[in-house]
Amino acid sequence: MSLYSFVKVQVEDFDLSTEVKILRTGHKDIGAVVSFVGTVRDINEGDDISVLELEHYPGMTEKALENIRLEAHERWPLQSSLIIHRIGEMQPCDQIVLVAVTSRHREAAFEAAHFIMDYLKTNAPFWKKETFPNGETRWVDARVTDKEAETRWLK
């Protein structure tokens, strides 16, 4: 483990600018930084959401995220990359996940960030549970479109 890990699974919120600044530090020749922030939507499949709970598989989650990150570095010429995924209870508009990558040129940065998100969606062991205003709960179903998105990157 290095002093600063590029995969973080945490309860705490994150600040986009701060994380991007850290990600750029110590790297020369960066021309492009692409970042993705996933946020809690206030509506899912037509229903109002009041709370979103994120469960994960400690140990396996970090390993899965690191594998996806390393795979991105093998496929594209990246200078650095970072994945932060929050767990626990969140409200609408809260930030859930951050993926940020740096590269010399924008093409690699856009592709790699998109790839990491698509793979994270179908390969990292997180599960979402929604609570509605009336107190009822529902485990979020996996989306077919996420599985389709992943196939785009098959070699």
Place this chain on the structure above:
Amino acid sequence: MSLYSFVKVQVEDFDLSTEVKILRTGHKDIGAVVSFVGTVRDINEGDDISVLELEHYPGMTEKALENIRLEAHERWPLQSSLIIHRIGEMQPCDQIVLVAVTSRHREAAFEAAHFIMDYLKTNAPFWKKETFPNGETRWVDARVTDKEAETRWLK
């Protein structure tokens, strides 16, 4: 002109988190925020760069950027978008440009941000001039790969 404009050409630096926060304000049902930050590289075509100067065409630049932004909104279901491009003198590692878009799902957000950057590169009247450590200067040549990247989006 609305009170808050989504195209800004400015000398001042920008803060990524602050701009993304403003961009999300007042929009419901956002699930994805993709942002691109272009930075001044310390090396270009093998040469060390000490200063980068950005010239633009006042009036036409803002119009071109707004047209690209509106075209992105026509092509993808976006909630909001923002383009900030700096002008004047910059040093290596400085931020040059920010493109940020919000959408319900990540696919549209990734595509739209990538599209805006590709079109900005070949359609917005900005010109870069590099100064080397020995004081000599060079106007940056347009890259063939930028023209190729644009053709990817032809309908």
Place this chain on the structure above:
Amino acid sequence: MLEILYFASFREVLGKAQEELPVENYKTVECVLKDLAGRGEAWQQALKDNANLQIAVNHSVATRQTELNPGDEIAFFPPVTGG
């Protein structure tokens, strides 16, 4: 011993987050599943006939055919929905 973990809807439906099973009886994940499915209808539905069942052994994606060794950690869970 084998360490068995259940996550998300599986944990709720089966009423259990983890348990230990003696390893001697189980050559593959399929053997574990067969045994657990005999505990009742909820177990059978979740572990036997469920196309949504996902399996991990020692933090890596696995299948019903994955072979087991003493001390292995086996997890059962639904398709992931993070991000």
Place this chain on the structure above:
Amino acid sequence: MLEILYFASFREVLGKAQEELPVENYKTVECVLKDLAGRGEAWQQALKDNANLQIAVNHSVATRQTELNPGDEIAFFPPVTGG
């Protein structure tokens, strides 16, 4: 009158950022270019034989064939390199 603007390397090579020209003589951008190219070798190279010449009329991308009206703003510049 026509307002003529030069940007980036064109401004440097031609030693001029802007000027005004009487409109009566010019039906299209081509007419302006032909006239300006007669000012000397730098002008000819930049405006006559230069595949890199980009043109805008009133802040919109234009061509040599674009027609002109009194008060138009015409800009000459190299391929853009922002972002």
